[in-house]
Amino acid sequence: MRIVTANELQGWLSQGELLEKDSNGPKVIRLPDSRIVKIFRSRRLSLIARLRPDARRFAERAERLQQLGIKTPVIDELCWIERGQSISACLYHPLQGNPLDKLFHASNADFQALLPHLAGYIHQLHQKGIYFRSLHLGNIVQTPDGGFGLIDFLDIRFKKRPLGRMLIRRNFQHLQNYLQRRKVQNFPWSELMRCYEEVSKSSS
Ligand SMILES: Nc1ncnc2c1ncn2[C@@H]1O[C@H](COP(=O)(O)OP(=O)(O)O)[C@@H](O)[C@H]1O
Ligand SMILES: [Mg+2]
Structure with missing residues (x-):
């Protein structure tokens, strides 16, 4: 892995668009060539993090997904x-x-119409044994073909089997916690649960 010079990083920050930051500094930058830089400040033990840095784990997970x-x-x-x-x-x-999250805030009606598809997508993740701990609206992207995709999946887990009831419930809890933290009003929660139940029933 090459080392980015201080100059290069400065260039990214001055010419790019800062999309996300936290108290430790910049997290996500959009470069002028439209690529995105995602910065990981590891909280793991430094020796382990140096041997298998978060950026590498992220790339491995992208490939597995x-x-x-x-x-x-x-x-x-x-x-x-x-x-x-x-x-x-x-x-x-x-x-x-x-x-x-952008779609939800732009149009409640469009988001409502999307719910059966979203529920189907989450169900598909669960059936594939994918436990996406950061399951929330900011980390699921609706793609131009009407499908979905994931970003921000460093803490994703892969199970050998479809997720059981407990993990499914815990996974939806992540989404609910996010909605509470963000104080999101009017989220069609019971509608989403109903759609999820429906896909689960029709696929079993
Ligand atoms: N692959 C991507 N496609 C589109 N937008 C992205 C992508 N990756 C990041 N972004 C933008 O950057 C923001 C934050 O990215 P994310 O990886 O979720 O970082 P964070 O750890 O801050 O949540 C997103 O809300 C989105 O607007
Ligand atoms: Mg995110």
Whole structure:
């Protein structure tokens, strides 16, 4: 993995668009060539994080998801921002489309119409044994073909079998916690649950 120079990082920050940051600094930058830089500040033990940096884990998960037929951004490059502090980065081509939080805030009616498809998609993830701990509206993208894809999946887990009831319930709890944290009003929760139940029934 190559090491990004301080100059290059400065260039990304000054010429790119900062999409996300937190108290530790920039997290997601859109470069002028439209690629996205996602920066990982590992919380894991530094030796482990140095051997298998988060950027690499992210790229491995992208590949595994793609093998399972789940759309993700296409990873272009992995690099170190600050090796001593286990800060790594992924450069990737964005997944075309709109994150669902944007859709939800733009039009309630359009979002409602999407619910059966969204429920079907989540059900499909669960059937494939994919436990997406960051399951929330900011991390699911609706693609131009009307399908969906995932971003921000560093903490995803792959199970050998379809998820059981407990994990499914826990997974929806992640979404519910997100809605509460963000104080999202009017989310059609029971409608989403009803749609999910319906797909579960029709596929069993
Ligand atoms: N592949 C992508 N396609 C489209 N937009 C993206 C993509 N990756 C990131 N973004 C944009 O960057 C924002 C944050 O990215 P994300 O990876 O979810 O970071 P965070 O850890 O801050 O949640 C998203 O809300 C989205 O607007
Ligand atoms: Mg996110």
